[in-house]
Amino acid sequence: MGTLWYGGQIYTLEAEYEKVEAVYVENGMIEAVGDYQTLLAKFKHKVEKKINLQGNTMIPGLVDSHLHLIGHGEKLLRLDFSDMNSSEEILQAIQRKIPFLNKNEWIIGEGWNENQLTDRKIIHRTELDLIAPDHPVLLKRICRHAVIVNSKALALAGITSDTLDPSDGVIVRDHDGTPTGYLLDGAQELIFQVTPNVSADYLKNALKTSIEDCYEKGLVGGHSEDLAYYGDLEKTLTTFEEVVNHNRKFRTNLLAHHSIIDELHSKNRNLGLFVELGAMKIFADGALGGRTALLSSQYKDDPETNGVAIHAKQELVGLVRKARSYKMEVAIHVIGDLAFEWALDAITICPPQPGQNDRLIHAQILREDLIERMIGLPIVLDIQPRFVASDFPWILDRIDEKKIKYCYAWKTLLEKGIACAGGSDAPIEPVDPLLGIHAAVTRKSMYDNITYYPEQCLSVFEAVELFTKGSAVVIHKENERGIIKEGYVADFTVFNKDIFTIPHEEILTTKVSMTVVDNTVMYENISRQKQEA
Known part of the structure; x- marks a missing residue:
């Protein structure tokens, strides 16, 4: 028996701005998309439930490609x-x-x-x-x-x-x-090292609170890095296993910090249907705020430093080699261009297995030669569009404006055919994907409302793809997630406005009507519930 979704704007994302009238779902999987009457006639003996979107807009479920859920x-x-x-x-x-x-x-x-x-x-x-x-x-x-x-x-x-x-x-x-x-x-x-260890109940409460907030923001899943920070790997794994698989369906891909990889691989854990282990996480540098992102030249406002290398170059190669010994992909935090260069060197020396791809996270400060070098490599860039809103204009005090052309250059990356996924890095930035979409489309600073480097603005369609198709590609789920299509999971985000047609500033006032994971409504706006009644 199945569910028929209808009555709103349903964007499949299979092609730019492609829409259908209805979606038929069985057992958490999309069985068919098309005209409402056609699907109703075809599956009339199997439709157990019909859900009227009441004019709202449905898209494939949004997934944050980089955050810290706990x-x-x-x-x-x-x-x-x-x-x-x-x-x-x-x-x-x-x-x-x-x-x-x-x-x-x-x-x-x-x-x-x-x-x-x-x-x-x-x-x-x-x-x-x-x-x-x-x-x-x-x-x-x-x-x-x-x-x-x-x-x-x-x-x-x-x-x-x-x-x-x-x-x-x-x-x-x-x-x-x-x-x-x-x-x-x-x-x-x-x-x-001297802060108190947290309890299992504390971790569960934090994760439950986080996921409930993610639902409210329209997220059906996330790629999260939390496993190395709470003193006990087993306790943290158990937290995800119990919380996510017990009444809180949330497509969770767990990155694993290199420091716990040996312990992780000594375990034989089944984390349930909605939790999977992902790439090995490595930090190559710090952040721009504290001038610890590793640059190839000195900071404009502090000529005494070019940042901090978390690992010497050969150590970074050694960590990538360690991941390969476990047949793992790597996810490397790289904000500065020198850190990015070292990461590319390490991946070139120790490439992933055929069919795998590594992810480089943040990729904010780049150079033309680095972008050209990436083309064709098995790499996905894990970008956070909201950083444009929060980093400009103060970033211009840190980085020479002559070098900024290839920094935060999301449009250039996509035009070069480089795969990109979209995330928030919450709690660093707000988890709300609409804030990331708005930042990618408008490139407006939250401090002065100026649009910075408008030639790098994305279309709404491109921005939404980052949080749907992009998040699927980076974990090899592009044939089952990120599109509303037969054979794909029934994960949907439903908005009260059509974000593809409204003025860009209205994206910020758009509300989530429903968040659906595995054809299960995990969040429903109260105003919509009243309409249903």
């Missing part, structure tokens, strides 16, 4: 600074939290970004000491490549003026050599 849930549950506009506002939020805590309990907050603060200030440890002397404080920057901590947290981690910078990070210091509390990339690990 981390996104943590951001929703913790202090969230991502919408705060001054350092004083952040300090006040911390102060309001203190009366509800036990003595010595950690205060952990997420999402501060000095570039959106009116005072553009990086808070000093002494300011945190004044308001929270009895609590270790940990404030994670929006990029998660930098943190600010207070003196109590530094003391717990044993960080003093005599502590040397790790090879993959920086302990920022005052003029006298005293740590300021601002730690970049690998230096963060010194703090993370």
Whole structure:
């Protein structure tokens, strides 16, 4: 017995702006698409349920190709600074939290970004000491490549003026050599090692909270990297297995950080129908916000550095070789152009097996020669269009404008035939895919509403493809996901507006009417429920 979907704009994405009147589904798979009356007549003895879209717009289910699901849930549950506009506002939020805590309990907050603060200030440890002397404080920057901590947290981690910078990070210091509390990339690990371990219940609550929010934003799945950050691999795997497969259908592909690969492959785990293991994750560099993305030239606003290499070049080759020993693809975090170059070198030296492809994540700062070199290689770029909105104009202070032509150059990449998938990197950026689609189409900064490099704007169709076909291609699911077509999974995102025809600015006010996974309605807008009634 099956379900007949009809009564709205149904875009298949098989061809540009192609629409059908109806979709017939059995056992979570699309059996046929076409005219409503034709399908009704053909399957009249099998149609058990008819769902009227009531004029809403259905597209293939949106999938975020790069996020941190548990981390996104943590951001929703913790202090969230991502919408705060001054350092004083952040300090006040911390102060309001203190009366509800036990003595010595950690205060952990997420999402501060000095570039959106009116005072553009990086808070000093002494300011945190004044308001929270009895609590270790940990404030994670929006990029998660930098943190600010207070003196109590530094003391717990044993960080003093005599502590040397790790090879993959920086302990920022005052003029006298005293740590300021601002730690970049690998230096963060010194703090993370002394933060309390989280419970299984905490992880489950964070993941449930995250997935529920993803449903509300129209996401049917995501490629998530969480496995190495919560102290116990088995506990984290069990969290995904139990939460996703028990009443929360969500197409989940898990990237695995290189540090836990040996342990992961020592297990023989069946994670259920909706969870699968993906590529091995490697960080090649840091982030632009803290000037730790690895560039081929010095930073425009800090000529003393060109960023941080998380691994020496030969170490990076060794990690790719390790993945190949397990017949795995790699997913390499590369923001700077030198990091990207090293990643290409490593993949060239240790190519994937026939039929496999690696993914290079972010790919923000590129050069023409790197783009040309990629053409024809088994590589998919995992891009985050929302970074255009959040990084401009301050990125122009970091990167010489003469070199910006091939940075954030999504249109150029697609025109060169380079496969791209679309994600958010939540909790770094908001998980809402409509924000990513809008950013890809308009390239407008959230700070000044200026369109930056309009020649790189995508069409709405191209932007939606990133989160549908692109997310399917990168994990070899292009023959079963990302299109509304016979033989494909019945995963749908339904909007209250036709995002392909409305003015681009209306994309931001579009609402999700339904999110459907495996032909199961996982989220339905209350206003639509009232219409049905």
